[in-house]
Amino acid sequence: MQGKLILSDGTVFLGQSFGAENPTSGEVVFNTSMVGYPESLTDPSYFGQILVLTYPLQGSYGIPQVKYWESAKIQVKGLIVSNYINQPSHFESQQSLGDWLKEQGVPALFGTDTRMLTRKLREHGVMLGRIELKAKSGKLKANEIYDPNKENILPYVSRGKAETYGEGKKNIVLIDCGTKENIVRSLVKRGARVTRVPWNLDPLVEKLDFDGVLVSNGPGDPSQAKQTIANVKAMLDKNIPIFGICLGSQIMALAAGGKTYKLKFGHRGQNQPVQDIKTGKAIITSQNHGFAVDTKSLPGDWQEWFINLNDRTNEGVRHKTKPFMAVQFHPEANPGPVDGGYLFDEFLTYL
């Protein structure tokens, strides 16, 4: 079936449907990864977004068992690719990408000039857009499109109740703002116990017994997560070791009194170079964010930790004396390079 993606500026991109056949709308963003579509599609940070994958072949190795996903379902609103591979080949494949999308009710288009679309988003900045599968054109009115930045969307991606993983002595409270499963796996693998709590749960109020806190990744505009920001601020005041990842990093910056801002088209990919400005050491990281921390807005006892070598934006901040660390990228990887995994070890030394 013929379908189209209509951007908020009226531009229309054609494609063929290979997912569910219902219309959808959201913020259109692009990711430049060459592998990892099952991980990306289940990454809750993409909630509310239509994902454009720039690598032209998608679906090649099918979809693995749910235990390899980053959450229990597909999180994106829609998917746009250039070529869809309907005959996957991999020993872990359980079903094809198209069947999975259909099963999960997520529309998808192939045959679209994704490079043209990406260039458009790069020049213009991310835009809202809608996938339509019936012949209907014309300029979209803004109110017809879902904008994930206009509300607090953490309730949609965070688990409703607390859950514990691992057997370790040290307990880490993971504030689930839409956490990727691999954050849990990364901590448990290193011998920690993880108590995963909903986005708005205050561990101090609940009197949990814990040694440190990890504020997870998640979708949307960080300033919408007011409750989480307040909870984190309380813990900062108590000098509890805290590690923030992606949205968690932005929430920590906001809790510390700093500011965040929206990037033109964000960083989404597995090839983002960051440098520890103190040691000069550089690593390649996996990223997926549309907002960034404004380093200059931070109080004087915080310092810039990592910067992006491409556009010099902030990629991590830490407190000069206290055990507060935050990175904009994804040390847990999945998808992407695992170079930043050492940061979990570093965090565990604080506990």
Place this chain on the structure above:
Amino acid sequence: MNKLRKVLVLGSGALKIGEAGEFDYSGSQALKALKEEGVEAVLINPNIATIQTSKDLAKKIYFLPVTPYFVKQVIAKEKPDGIFLSFGGQTALNCGLALEKEGIFKKEGVKVLGSPVKSIEVTEDRELFAKELDKIGVKVPKGGFAKTLKEALKIGGKLGYPLLIRSGFSLGGLGSGVINNKEEFVKMVTVALKQAPQIAIEEYLKHWKEVEYEVVRDKAGNKITVCNMENLDPLGIHTGESIVVAPSQTLNNYQYHYLRKLSLKAIEHLGIVGECNIQFALNPDNNDYRVIEVNARLSRSSALASKATGYPLAYIAAKLALGYKLPELKNSVTLSTSAFFEPALDYLVVKIPRWDLQKFVGAKQQIGSEMKSVGEVMAIGRSFPEVLQKAIRMLETGQDGLLQNGADDTQLLPTTERLFSIAQNLSRGETVEAIYKATGIDPWFLHQIEEIVEFEKSLQFSVISYQTISQAKKLGFSDRVIARYLKATEGKIREFRKKHGIVPKVKHIDTLAAEYPAKTNYLYLTYHGEESEVVTTGYSLPSTANKRKPEAGSRKAVVLGSGPYRIGSSVEFDWCSVTCAQTLRSKGLETIIINCNPETVSTDYDSADKLYFEQLTFERVSDIYEIENSSCHPEGAERPEEGNVALVLSFGGQVPNNLALACFKAGYKILGTSPESIDNAEDRNKFSKLLDKLGIKQPAWQSLKTLDEALKFAKTIGYPVLIRPSYVLSGSAMNVAYSGQDLKVFLENATSVSAEYPVVISKFVEGAKEIEIDGVGQDGSLLIYAIAEHVENAGVHSGDATIVLPPQKLYLETVRKIKYATRQIIKSLKINGPFNIQFLAKGNEIQVIELNLRASRSFPFVSKVTGFNFVEIATKVMLGGQLSGYFRTIDLDYVAVKAPQFSFSRIKGADPRLRVEMSSTGEVACFGDDLQEAYLKSLLAVGFKLPKKGVLLAIGGDKNKLDMLLSAKFLTGLGLKLFTTDNTHKFLKQNGIKSSRVYKISERKHASVLDLLQKGQVDLVINISDGGGQRKETDGFIIRRNCVDLGIPLVTNLQAAELLVSSLSSKKLEDLEIKSWDEYVSS
């Protein structure tokens, strides 16, 4: 950073199988990086056809062998403070390791830049390597190492069969293979241990995937993987023989990043500084892996990765070797982002190797763990079918698609034609599963191939419609194939496409998948897209910024490159293309290059204003011509100005030259000599008539369509006769027949390869000298020329001949006659550009055998030897410049010799005798104060070793024996022991020369010739056969083949043998002067 003053760069010498044009690319980039840093570069590389040995890149160039002896001499003379070992392939690396062992670097205070020698040693010694990786828990194949057959048998017994053997210090996997039983094992181990001191015996990981990563690390330990690549062929097929795709297609996120992590871990442990390549085997049924090898240097794979990603690996590696850290360097494509990043591709590439096995008598089509391919192509696109079909056409093997291409072997063996066999099998309804089981090629690839096959099958039932054509183009079908099925012409399909807007779109390679804009114009075309990207015209490269500002509406020139390297067309045409492009740019033209060979400098995106990494087919050239023409909008003009784009077809060898007439008929503007004149030179009938009219002699010939006609004509002119197809490149299917029987046998081969063209039979003149004239005509007059003579008499292909410039043995009368004939030809064809004519001379009679109205293989040689850049001059002439001047090219104070490089050791079972069919894979040229000095240097540069012990003389025919008599005397005078067989022994004895008699193999007595060779009692073999093309000559073949397999220098040509002996008699190694290019040729 300690400021370096002078750095010595080692090149890789002649192109050979396993070590080819990729090292011109890497060496050139290293020199560019040095130049940028203001470091004086001294280059040793005898490969005169390379771009790195052009003026301007290195401060000083030595056309000398890359061997420890010569490098030592150059170090003593130049006193460099640093040396680059990793840009000249295995040749440079091995040379460096030997010098380190001798303590030369320490003694002379030369710092090895880049990866420390210790790291290199670990990666080169398989045993050390396994030990080191074991330390960090990284797995390598199970097995062991053996120095003797006994040790090998012990390990083999433990592992069981099948197993794999590999030898260390090898380029391209020489002496490696899958062994199925003990008998094979004993045989292979024996041969391999002759080539290398130690071999590895390993578990055979049948049908595991082969995956490679290109890794870059700086001295501070910052590291990235620039590209990963997956072989379509499973483990067991050498990566140089495999179809390769980048990025990997069948690896999921876990596998991709797990292998990436292991790569970084291994490279960190080994302490690499710069670039290296790591190869993995990956079990397709789980995530088990092995590290197969690490190459601690730039490699063929790294050249491919550079072109596949746009990341200039060699340039960055050079900068890192000079002490930079990755985060300090910029991305050369965006010029804004960091060089510390991993390219994100929004396209895919496929590499297919090019083989030329039909050029070797006795070669097998089977491929395996040893490299036999001579070149490769890389196709870029946005779907696998599109890219695969592009790549097939790029090979220039006459194959235009997967089916209907003349390949009818449906056996699923790993052969050079396997892709076509698979397609045939799928077409006949064989299942993907069954083919996977038989070949180990991942079903993913097979499904993609199946999609092409299914569509191709359906095409015959289709009609011309938007849907069909659009789908066909997305799947990579050419207009020609579509036309064939739809019973239309190529032109009609094109017309329909353009009318309906089915045209390819231009896309950039920007390294970041459109996340940041590219400042360079590295382009490809695809049918998977809506938008053609606007290309910045008049873009200036950082190095030439502000130097040049093309005026609005200034003309554009499109230079066509040479396509894949093959026997008869390689780096020399890349030098020609790049030199032409440089000249065009210096003249203010917007310069565009089209080429598809990842081993070249012409496909560096800064060699021209724009690079289209594309096919050199008429269809694609037309696409690009039209795209470029339509974007020629001078200020204020509404329509593009006609003729604003011109094609340059004269510098990429025969491939672009063959397009001349079609482009001309299509109305495209072509620079240089008129395509009608080109046709007059290429068409034998027309050319022959012209020669007759001019009164210039040529060997009697006729074009014949049947065997009977041929036999009749051959009888009239008398044997021997030469047989060849009409459009000839490197003598494909050429042969000499000495009898009617010979002719019958050959004709069956020759006609089968050239059904469209009749076979040409001409008189083969025996005992004639062959002379070439390269030059440039200007509006029909001779502007500049160089005359060179072959050492070997006619009968050896000009590409295999040893060539001397200026000529040393030509009569003045002959030279005068050649010049006169040349002038007449140039005038009558109104030549305006480069040309090459080949002459035969016997006595003072000359005959013309061939005219090429394009730059020839010897253009870089004559340019660099005479000091006049023939390509630059030709380009200026083609642009309409009126040049004049006197060019001294004959009376020179030095001599240069161009010698061929053979790769027979790679081609099992091939007969290494020189013939009319070309079989050399590369060449070198060296200078000397006389012929003998230049000849010895050039021989040493292609791997010849001076004899110290004994010489085997196996001379067939009475005349040859007589001619060799003096040489035999000289050899004994040098203190070398002579060994001879029956007749030669008697003949020498009669003439008072002592020699030890050994038995022929056919005599079945000992000590036989074979014993002599295998025991290493001789270190030179002179084997001259007595005429006779196809004549059975088993003994001679066994002698020659054993020389190749055992690495014993072999001479098979009488004139070459005579020159060798006279050179050995007049010069010792120490007599060979260490002089740089500019000490010979002043400019």
